Amino acid sequence: MAQPSYTYLAWTTAILWLLLVSVLMWQVFASDYRAFLHEDAPDLQNMPRVATGELTLVHYLDEQCSCNRFAKPHVQDIEETYKEARHVYPNETMQVKGVLLEDWAISSPAVSIFAPDGVLIYHGPYTAGSVCGQGEDLVAAHLEKWRAGDRAQYLNLLGQGCFCPWTNTNKKTAELT
Numbered sequence: 001m002a003q004p005s006y007t008y009l010a011w012t013t014a015i016l017w018l019l020l021v022s023v024l025m026w027q028v029f030a031s032d033y034r035a036f037l038h039e040d041a042p043d044l045q046n047m048p049r050v051a052t053g054e055l056t057l058v059h060y061l062d063e064q065c066s067c068n069r070f071a072k073p074h075v076q077d078i079e080e081t082y083k084e085a086r087h088v089y090p091n092e093t094m095q096v097k098g099v100l101l102e103d104w105a106i107s108s109p110a111v112s113i114f115a116p117d118g119v120l121i122y123h124g125p126y127t128a129g130s131v132c133g134q135g136e137d138l139v140a141a142h143l144e145k146w147r148a149g150d151r152a153q154y155l156n157l158l159g160q161g162c163f164c165p166w167t168n169t170n171k172k173t174a175e176l177t
Helices: 002-032 070-080 138-147 170-174
Strands: 033-035 056-060 086-087 110-114 121-125 160-161
Touching: 002 070, 070 138, 110 138
Parallel strands: 056 086
Antiparallel strands: 033 160, 056 110, 110 121
């Protein structure tokens, strides 16, 4: 008779453990899974030129966003691959040639790429995967198209993945002080 009660206890423990792990996995991975474009996003049709005379990559990485843990290794690879480009981050001023770039951020992690003459090459997520570093590398793809002579502007707003709405944390802090 003692055998069935141990079997019941083992099955109950296994099911409860599986349920707990499933809830925790959902909390970790699905809590920030959303569309790249959200209702409070800025209108990118009037995005200004950022003419710096050099290729410029603006990295929108909000330190409060848990999705950045996936993006940081990929961003480091981009920096290493495109050393000749200027890289701008949110912990810096994010103001280039009088343009406050964080006003144009949609979600984190994301990137804007500007040609040396200030024309927008690409604005959107780093990759086409559900988390940064997975899927097609959109930054490399659009930079290669641009180097090959393709001068079209690409606004990638349809991505689904691990994104946090951009909160303009630096700007809000500056306005309060």
